[in-house]
Amino acid sequence: MNEEKDTIILAFESSCDETSVALVKNGSEVLAQSTATQIKSHQRFGGVVPEVASRHHIEQIIGCLDDVFQETGLAYDDLSAIAVTYGPGLVGALLVGVSAAKAVAFAHGLPLVPVNHMAGHIYAARYSAPIEFPTLALLVSGGHTELVYMPKENEYQIIGETRDDACGEAFDKIGRVLGLNYPAGKEIDELAHQGKDTFNFPRAMEKEDNFDFSFSGLKSAFINTVHHADQIGEKLSQADLAASFQQSVVDVLSEKTLRALQKYPVKQLILAGGVAANSELRARLKEECSKLSGLALIEAPLKYCGDNAAMIGAAGYVAYKHGVRGDMSLNAEPGLEFSWLSE
């Protein structure tokens, strides 16, 4: 029977501006997912407003929960565990998911499994292919840019990260300068296809002997270029600006990732996080990985690149198998991190 064989996890994600609930079977099959996005409420502010986010999560989470049970016809008795993102993210936003998960776990006597949001992004790749270890993940989102080495399935070690802005954050900030709506990554990606890299913006830290990134210099160079043109009344091509910015980001991300692959030989490179949806980044890494024998590129499916609960269900399944448990004292940890592996 189902209960013996399958592990069904109810997963919650509410770390930023998406309220998402999913039912996931054996960490590899999404039975149902319901996601309420709040992007429209934040657009007029040009970024996520934490208090507005928390309020939306409170309003949406029960509806999302009802949706997944209605869609599948499952009941709480069918569940093995409750998984929830407890960090990193916005504290008020995280608390809504954590409180909901604790309430459900307590009321139905189910195990509670705390999940790191970034582990969720990595395990979104599980919906493309089974993950083989050791593996390396390039995690690029609105809040993080990290290279994460995983010697085993439940061990995460950061080997490099951004020293300033996250990659998606840089996309969003220059998008604002171009007059685009938040979040701007997707639109810049589309614009870039119509332009060329004519501005040759800096490739920060590209040649440095470490696996860290920096995007604030690129962002400043971009803003200075646009402001200078404004001052002298020159009209710059938005498409060329977008293409030049994107090219610089993709060059740096792929260069550093390739260098990390030399030091950490792995069978798979995982590309995950919201910016993993970038078509240029996907194409470049695909091309580079095809030149390295024995290395497969595993891209999280596009629909699971952004924040979603299915990825928390996939990572939650692994954590659950490894005995990771939370109790009723589980709290949100806005600054939660993986351990750091020094070079």
Ligand code: KG4
């Ligand atoms: O992972 P995510 O949904 O949320 C965080 O955990 O931060 O990532 C959102 C980020 C935003 O900054 C958005 O602009 C960026 O992902 N993004 C993209 C693309 N699609 C979304 N950036 C570049 N190219 C894209 N196609």
Ligand code: ZN
């Ligand atoms: Zn995220």
